[in-house]
Amino acid sequence: MKTSVVTLDAGAAGEIELDDAIFGLEPRADILHRVVRWQLAKRQAGTHKTKSRGEVSYSTKKIYRQKGTGGARHGDKAVSQFRHGGTVKGPVVRSHAHELTKKVRKLGLKMALSAKARDGKIVVLDKAELDEGKTKALKAGLEKLGLKRVLVLDGASVQENFSRAARNIADVDVLPTAGANVYDILRRDTLVLTKAGVEALEARLK
Structure with missing residues (x-):
């Protein structure tokens, strides 16, 4: 599928092709539920005693x-x-983590991306970069794009200025592609991908 690419100041920057094998699946609630449950169980402290x-x-x-x-x-x-x-x-101190196969985890991530694409909740940015790490500049850009509760996925790494600017904005998360996960994608209203992020996701999930 094709989607428009925009800049942080809401300007047009061409189009990009999104792979249907990753962004065009039919989401299944049971798969998404299993992956989210696995994520939350793994991070539970389990220190009750x-x-x-x-x-x-x-x-x-x-x-x-x-x-x-x-x-x-x-x-x-x-x-x-x-x-x-x-x-x-x-209760005793224990780990709440349980096993989930890589195949299901990978499928869950694809379905989370597809769910956002199906709902029209994916925005592709040309690049996530700022000249200065100022919250005001990033907040103004997000307002121009009409974005509030967002997860920004960049390429292999996130620019330090952009990451610093996002820290003080509520409901805005910024992650490199390696940190992309089902729970964070689903809990934000909009998924913002950079062009580098799209390439890295497709390389990771193919």
Whole structure:
């Protein structure tokens, strides 16, 4: 498919051909869901922890005699029935990550790109470069293009001035092509690709 290329000041810069094998697929919600779930599970800290009966600090001495008190029979204060006692089957430190094949991850990325293309939410920039790393200059350019919640994908690297200018703008993310992922693509309204970014994505996903 062909799409227009624009400059940061909303000028025309020709056209570019987007590969239908990457930008022209029919998105499947189940594939996208699997990839997003894999991403979020992998980054979850998993540092939640409660103390078991063997980890709480209490004496193991019997707290009162076995019979004759009129109460239930207990051995020590560490049992879960008592306040500050150990937790039964509580959370432990662990990794939430699970396996997902490269084939599915690659397909998910293609489908995320295709979903944006199908909805007309892809903008191709001539290049993502600024003379100075000023937030004001980048914000003015995005306003001219009518962009608010965007993810900008550049080529192998992102220009330092452009990256610095984007840091202070809410809901604007800038990544090199190597960092392109399904979750970040889907959570922003518009995907902005540079010409170098398109070439790098097609080289990566073919």
